[in-house]
Amino acid sequence: MSKKIAGPEIERLVQLLARLPGLGPRSARKAALALIKRRQDLLLPLADAIKTAVEKIVECPQCGNVDTVSPCTICRDERRDPSLIVVVEEVGDLWALERAQVVNARYHVLGGHLSPLDGIGPDKLNIGSLVGRAHSDDVKEVLLALNATVEGQSTAHYITGELARANVIVSRLAQGVPIGGELDYLDEGTLAAAIKSRRQV
């Protein structure tokens, strides 16, 4: 709003909402208006939830997950397989794997991927603590569940080197045709991976 049409407080709310991923300036304005209009069922509960987040949410010192308890709920969960550590780039990846309910292990959140051009070297990621955990007698396998991108794969390559002296199997996710994927729409890299890793039926 170029002309002054309201107190700066509303403009500030819009600007902060626009910094959230997925919200542009236009949807941030819509979100701010929804908050103001729906005071009881949206603004007050969100204010409360954000206050709680400020006060309670911490990073797990062991795996890098976020939670309101430390160590996090997953690290505390005795029913999880202690022999496997699943390495992910971000907490969102951990959530995706948990939603899929495909693995019952503990995680290690790197906090991103190696990106020398952005100044993100190994010291900026939680790699040292992963190497430490991998040397524990309990751990038999480290699964590198990193993104199938150039950055994800070069990060996986670096970590594989770092884990060379730990007594663990280092594995990575299978690559191939996604479930429901149509060959016509897949890129050459995916098709090449799917052919190379073909299985006998």
Add this chain to the structure above:
Amino acid sequence: MSKKIAGPEIERLVQLLARLPGLGPRSARKAALALIKRRQDLLLPLADAIKTAVEKIVECPQCGNVDTVSPCTICRDERRDPSLIVVVEEVGDLWALERAQVVNARYHVLGGHLSPLDGIGPDKLNIGSLVGRAHSDDVKEVLLALNATVEGQSTAHYITGELARANVIVSRLAQGVPIGGELDYLDEGTLAAAIKSRRQV
């Protein structure tokens, strides 16, 4: 997250963010993670902005706009033309007109449009107060800047009837081809309106 992988506080934050317009479950999770990760430059300022919104933002008793002062900044602005009231459905429409900087008048926010099927009759909208304002000696014109939808136009029709006994000109926005619009992509209604209201060059 079907399995318990974190305290309920994070899940609650995600659920509330997902209620904002424009954020689905997936982008709400991304937004929550961004908030948690960017504590200093995003979470704390947003917590503060929302707290301020809870405490300070009120609806203008005169025009229905939202602001931190009452009456709102626009109603207080002495440099605005007192003879024209621009009627809009929502505060977002008011913001859109102010961004365009095309009118220097005061507004009247209805709070929606008539929608009998949803139980929204004239008594649910700020129509009575509009009629009151239109009877003021200062006011010469009421511009119905409502959406060019069936609901917006039937609301405009109803308000025109209510303003019949006030000594004001009732006007509406022009309809036609939007700037940059390609005829091939326009609907029949727009083309019909553009032909009907054609102007000599």
